[in-house]
Amino acid sequence: MSSKDTTSQSDISKMTAHGADGSFKRAASSFRNTIEKGGKFDVEKDRYHLYVSYACPWATRALIVRKLKGLDEIIPVTVVSPRMGSNGWPFANVDEFPGADVDPLYNSEHVRDLYLKADPDYSGRFTVPVLWDKKNHTIVNNESSEIIRILNTAFNDIIPADKAAVDLYPQAHRTEIDEVNEWVYDTVNNGVYKSGFATTQEAYEKAVVQVFKSLDRLEGLLQGKDYLVGDTLTEADVRLWVTTIRFDPVYVGHFKCNFKTIRDGYPAINTWMKKLYWNQPAFKDSTNFEHIKTHYYWSHPQINPTRIVPSGPIPTIQEL
Numbered sequence: 519m520s521s522k523d524t525t526s527q528s529d530i531s532k533m534t535a536h537g538a539d540g541s542f543k544r545a546a547s548s549f550r551n552t553i554e555k556g557g558k559f560d561v562e563k564d565r566y567h568l569y570v571s572y573a574c575p576w577a578t579r580a581l582i583v584r585k586l587k588g589l590d591e592i593i594p595v596t597v598v599s600p601r602m603g604s605n606g607w608p609f610a611n612v613d614e615f616p617g618a619d620v621d622p623l624y625n626s627e628h629v630r631d632l633y634l635k636a637d638p639d640y641s642g643r644f645t646v647p648v649l650w651d652k653k654n655h656t657i658v659n660n661e662s663s664e665i666i667r668i669l670n671t672a673f674n675d676i677i678p679a680d681k682a683a684v685d686l687y688p689q690a691h692r693t694e695i696d697e698v699n700e701w702v703y704d705t706v707n708n709g710v711y712k713s714g715f716a717t718t719q720e721a722y723e724k725a726v727v728q729v730f731k732s733l734d735r736l737e738g739l740l741q742g743k744d745y746l747v748g749d750t751l752t753e754a755d756v757r758l759w760v761t762t763i764r765f766d767p768v769y770v771g772h773f774k775c776n777f778k779t780i781r782d783g784y785p786a787i788n789t790w791m792k793k794l795y796w797n798q799p800a801f802k803d804s805t806n807f808e809h810i811k812t813h814y815y816w817s818h819p820q821i822n823p824t825r826i827v828p829s830g831p832i833p834t835i836q837e838l
């Protein structure tokens with residue numbers, strides 16, 4: 519919709535987010551506001567909207583927490599097409615893909631249009647998730663780690679008591695959650711991207727070794743356990759899970775994280791992952807393997823120029 523040439527911000531195949539050694543450097547998110555009673559972004563039903571891709575692990579964090587907190591009616595969701603091209607993420611009016619939506623608020627063509635509506639001078643990347651404010655027509659927050667904390671508490675006064683009681687960042691476990699999040703983010707969540715987006719052999723090898731060192735450590739931590747921290751579901755589980763569910767279908771092949779698969783190499787991680795998928799609708803309902811596989815294999819022609827999406831693994835996720 520905008521006539522401005524923003525392809526340097528939207529075309530991932532021309533991304534220059536690399537260090538001199540060929541290592542991938544993720545840019546920081548720009549919109550970092552919160553929702554709070556009496557604040558600029560007040561607690562209201564039907565005021566906020568969530569834009570996501572089912573393909574994106576960061577966006578899926580928000581989808582899962584939204585479901586766990588019963589916020590379906592309070593924060594509607596719009597899903598983009600998984601085929602991210604030179605203008606970034608398209609809506610279904612530009613790229614009709616099963617499960618993708620049109621933008622119900624502005625009929626935007628791309629996620630980029632939302633960013634430029636919020637800030638015509640925006641110079642960062644056009645990422646999902648986006649937590650949108652319909653009242654001020656702007657972005658509240660585009661950083662998933664913060665969006666999930668907002669969803670965890672901000673709406674507690676206007677949701678049923680059983681949902682308000684769900685606490686994914688409980689006081690008693692905060693130190694441990696923060697500690698786990700830090701290394702899991704760096705070496706697993708972002709580690710697979712550092713492996714896949716590396717542009718030198720050395721940068722790739724450094725990243726991939728770290729990924730598997732951390733998976734080994736997680737395998738130890740999850741022995742006989744249903745949750746990563748304490749005996750309760752926390753955001754640490756949500757944040758790790760979104761990477762593990764993509765691991766065998768995508769990261770093993772596309773991002774070259776192929777020392778082992780989760781299913782054959784990590785029984786404790788695999789059991790923890792399958793239990794969450796099959797027993798907790800918030801996880802299964804937030805997962806669309808068609809979108810996940812198509813996105814990565816189609817959208818990074820610098821890695822996969824034929825755009826062929828592999829048929830396996832079969833099954834995509836094993837039964838419990």
Ligand SMILES: N[C@@H](CCC(=O)N[C@@H](CS)C(=O)NCC(=O)O)C(=O)O
Nearest residue numbers: 574575576643644645646660661662
């Ligand atoms: N720090 C952000 C990262 C979000 C992110 O990088 N999303 C990816 C999809 S998985 C994206 O939209 N990339 C588009 C681009 O870089 O052009 C968060 O956690 O919310």
